[in-house]
Structure formats: C-alpha cells, structure tokens
Amino acid sequence: xxxxxxxxxxxxxxxxxxxxxxxxxxxxxxxxxxxxxxxxxxxxxxxxxxxxxxxxxxxxxxxxxxxxxxxxxxxxxxxxxxxxxxxxxxxxxxxxxxxxxxxxxxxxxxxxxxxxxxxxxxxxxxxxxxxxxxxxxxxxxxxxxxxxxxxxxxxxxxxxxxxxxxxxxxxxxxxxxxxxxxxxxxxxxxxxxxxxxxxxxxxxxxxxxxxxxxxxxxxxxxxxxxxxxxxxxxxxxxxxxxxxxxxxxxxxxxxxxxxxxxxxxxxxxxxxxxxxxxxxxxxxxxxxxxxxxxxxxxxxxxxxxxxxxxxxxxxxxxxxxxxxxxxxxxxxxxxxxxxxxxxxx
Numbered sequence: 074x075x076x077x078x079x080x081x082x083x084x085x086x087x088x089x090x091x092x093x094x095x096x097x098x099x100x101x102x103x104x105x106x107x108x109x110x111x112x113x114x115x116x117x118x119x120x121x122x123x124x125x126x127x128x129x130x131x132x133x134x135x136x137x138x139x140x141x142x143x144x145x146x147x148x149x150x151x152x153x154x155x156x157x158x159x160x161x162x163x164x165x166x167x168x169x170x171x172x173x174x175x176x177x178x179x180x181x182x183x184x185x186x187x188x189x190x191x192x193x194x195x196x197x198x199x200x201x202x203x204x205x206x207x208x209x210x211x212x213x214x215x216x217x218x219x220x221x222x223x224x225x226x227x228x229x230x231x232x233x234x235x236x237x238x239x240x241x242x243x244x245x246x247x248x249x250x251x252x253x254x255x256x257x258x259x260x261x262x263x264x265x266x267x268x269x270x271x272x273x274x275x276x277x278x279x280x281x282x283x284x285x286x287x288x289x290x291x292x293x294x295x296x297x298x299x300x301x302x303x304x305x306x307x308x309x310x311x312x313x314x315x316x317x318x319x320x321x322x323x324x325x326x327x328x329x330x331x332x333x334x335x336x337x338x339x340x341x342x343x344x345x346x347x348x349x350x351x352x353x354x355x356x357x358x359x360x361x362x363x364x365x366x367x368x369x370x371x372x373x374x375x376x377x378x379x380x381x382x383x384x385x386x387x388x389x390x391x392x393x394x395x396x397x398x399x400x401x402x403x404x405x406x407x408x409x410x411x412x413x414x415x416x417x418x
Contacts, residue, residue, distance in 0.1 A: 075108035075385030082106075082414050086388075087116045089410045093394075094119040098403035099375055100276075102392030103130050104411075105317040109324045109385040113317035122396060124289065125273040132314035135263060135275045136391040137293050139372030142309040143233050145264065145319060146252045148358040150240050151188065152338030153255070159243040160184055169239040170211045179231075180215030184239075186223055187232035188357040189346035193221040198231045200296045210300075211238045226347045226355055230296065230306040237305020249303045256315075259322050264311040267292050267302040275310070276393040278374055293374050293395060307373075313391045320380055320387035327382045343368055343382070363416040375404055379415045388415050 086104055094101055101119020115132045138145065154160045160169050166187060167173055167180030182192035195217055203213050214235055221227060241248045249266040256264045268291045269275055277289035292298045294307035302308045311319075326336030345354035345361055354361040359368035359380075369379040375394030380387050388411050394404045 075110050076418065077108055077111060078106050078114070078386065078414070083114065083116060085410060086407075086414065087118065089407050090116060090118045093404050093407050096403075097397060099392040099394035100396055101130050102375070102390065102394075103132060103134060103313040105132065105313040105320075105387075105389040105391070107317055107321060107387060109321060109328060113314065113321070115313055115317075121273060122277045122393065124277050124287065125275075128273060130276065130391070132317075133263065133274060133312050134391070135269060135310045135312050136376055136393060137267070137276070137278055137372075137374045138309050138311050138316075138376045138391075139294060139307050139374040140230075141311070141316075141370055141372040141376050141378055142297075142305070142307045144358050144370045144378065145311065145316075146248070146255075146266075146309055147233055147236050147240070147305040148188070148342070149255055149335060149338070150248075150251055151184065151236060152334055152342075154240060154243060155338070156334040160239065162188075166235050166239055167215055169243050170215065170235070171209065171242060173212050173215055175212075175216060177212070177215035178219050179217045179235075182219075182223065182232065182235075184236070185346070185357070187229075187236055188342075189355050190226055190228050190232065191224055191347050191355075192229060192232050193219040193223040193225075193227075194229050194231050195220045196227055196229050198229075198234070198296050200234075200299045204299075211235065211242075224347070226349050233306035234296065234300075234304055237303075240305070247303070248305065252309070259319060261311070261315040261318055264309065264315045264319075266308050267310050269310050276391075277396060278393055279395050279398070287396075311391075313389055316378055316389035316391065317387070320378060320389060324380060324382055324385055324387060328385065339368075339382070362412060367412065367416050369412065369415075371401075371408065373401070377408055377411060379411055381415045384415075384418060386415055
C-alpha cells in the first residue's frame with residue numbers, strides 16, 4: 074500500500090520553502106506531492122517573479138525544468154526506442170547517428186554509458202565553439218577525444234545531446250515531436266519544449282547581463298538555446314501539475330505493470346550502474362539514494378523530481394531559483410529535506 078505524506082511532512086516542506094524564499098534563494102515555488110492512489114497536493118509559496126506581478130505560483134505555472142529534461146524527455150524516449158529495437162544499450166552511440174566520415178573516439182561511448190554519465194566524454198560543453206563549423210553537430214561531438222577513460226561517474230551534458238540527436242535519427246522525427254507524442258499519451262498537456270510565450274504563468278529565470286532582458290520563456294541553458302531550445306539535456310518547460318502526473322504514471326507503471334513500456338524501463342533504470350559518492354549511485358539517468366529505494370534528478374534552474382517506488386510516493390520541486398544566480402546552493406536545504414522526507418518508510 075502507498076504510504077501517504079503526513080501533515081508534519083507537508084508542514085516541514087512548506088516551512089523550509091518559505092524560509093528559502095525569505096532568504097532570497099528564489100522568488101517562490103511550488104512543491105507537488107502525492108502517491109499512486111491519491112490526488113496530487115500542491116504547496117505554493119512566494120511569487121512567480123517581479124515581472125509577473127504579485128501573484129503566487131500554482132500547479133499550472135510553467136517552469137524551465139532544465140536538466141529534468143533528461144528524465145522527462147530523453148530517458149523515457151530511449152526506453153521506447155529500446156522496446157522498439159531501434160537502439161541497443163551496449164552499442165556505440167555512433168551506430169544510431171548518421172554516418173561519420175572519420176574516427177570518432179567519443180562516438181564509441183555506449184548508450185548505457187551516456188545515460189549513466191560514465192562515458193569519459195568531455196565534461197565542459199560549449200557548442201558556441203562550433204558556430205561556424207561545416208560538419209553536422211553529431212559528427213563534431215563524436216570526433217572529440219575522450220577526456221577520461223570510460224567507467225568513472227562524471228556528469229556530462231554532451232552525452233544527452235548525442236542521445237537526443239540519436240533519437241531523432243532512429244525515429245526519423247524531430248526530438249520535440251517525439252516528446253510531444255509521448256507527453257500526449259501521458260496527458261501531460263502543459264509540457265513542451267520552448268520557447269514559450271512570456272505570460273504571468275511562465276516563470277522567468279536569469280538576467281545574465283545587467284540592463285539586458287531577463288531570460289523568460291526561452292531555455293536558460295546556453296547549449297540548449299543554441300539548438301533552438303530543443304535538446305536531449307535541457308530545454309523543456311513543465312508545470313507542477315504535469316510533473317505530478319508524470320511521477321504518478323511512472324510509479325503506477327512500476328507497481329502494476331507497464332504503461333507505454335515505462336514500468337519495465339524504470340525497473341531496469343533503478344539498477345545501480347556506478348557510484349557517485351557514499352550513499353548515492355547512478356542508475357540509468359536517475360540518481361539512486363536510500364539503498365536504491367529513491368530515484369531523483371535535479372534541474373539547474375531550481376527544479377527536482379523524486380520517486381519512491383516502494384512507498385508509491387513522489388515529490389516535485391518547481392522553482393526559478395536561478396532568478397537570483399546559482400540555484401544549486403541556495404535551495405540545498407529544500408532539496409535535502411525533500412530527499413529525507415521521501416526516503417522515510
């Protein structure tokens with residue numbers, strides 16, 4: 074039976090979210106929580122942003138979810154491609170891309186290694202260095218030398234860029250269209266690749282240059298922006314309500330059988346692939362904690378998604394903490410409490 078969140082759980086989450094807002098970590102945010110057999114609950118604090126007036130964010134506020142794109146778009150689409158026989162976890166990524174005319178050290182990384190961040194590819198991703206290049210992006214990335222020997226965990230965005238390019242190639246369909254079709258089947262009607270219209274229900278992110286317009290409705294990630302906002306590592310906008318739908322569908326598929334193949338894929342992805350640090354492992358895309366009982370992922374803009382299959386519980390954090398700069402340290406107390414709360418039996 075699913076284990077519901079207690080009133081003490083939600084009170085602590087609200088108090089901590091209030092505190093990070095009061096400390097200037099983020100203009101506001103929404104926490105979605107629930108179980109496989111309950112209607113989602115939502116905790117809202119603060120405002121969307123000064124540009125959006127005094128209104129509080131709600132379950133329908135759209136946030137740039139940044140690297141949650143990896144687990145909301147790329148990861149489930151790889152699962153579908155595996156089920157359809159279009160890709161192989163242990164084959165080189167170059168096998169699923171258009172032909173490459175020369176040696177491709179980075180193209181030898183396997184799909185599994187890219188998903189688990191053990192590929193050894195170069196960690197610093199600067200697609201702006203390729204602005205005037207004549208070769209296609211997949212070939213430029215595959216021709217790069219490895220930075221490390223494969224096997225050790227190191228978080229690498231370019232691996233997911235390659236996965237996104239591979240998905241488009243093997244399906245003969247753009248990544249945003251593949252994602253939209255998936256989200257439609259899951260009734261995630263508000264989840265899209267950007268850019269999206271600037272409205273009071275779309276959370277702005279960072280003002281990179283004083284006096285310049287704030288990023289609002291476009292991908293905060295520079296590399297995703299260079300790809301038109303559509304990439305395997307970042308670029309998706311979603312709402313607390315849609316992330317709750319997604320989490321609940323994943324957990325139900327895991328517990329009761331496959332839904333669009335996601336249940337079997339989630340079970341396979343919860344097998345540890347490599348250690349990150351004591352107490353944390355990397356599965357396929359997901360970070361695994363609490364002895365593998367919790368899977369989660371973060372987004373640089375200030376978003377997080379947590380799943381606890383054994384207890385049927387989930388949490389989603391949606392903030393635009395990057396509004397005030399680096400979000401990672403500023404909302405760390407909220408993320409730590411979320412992980413502690415969902416890890417409790």
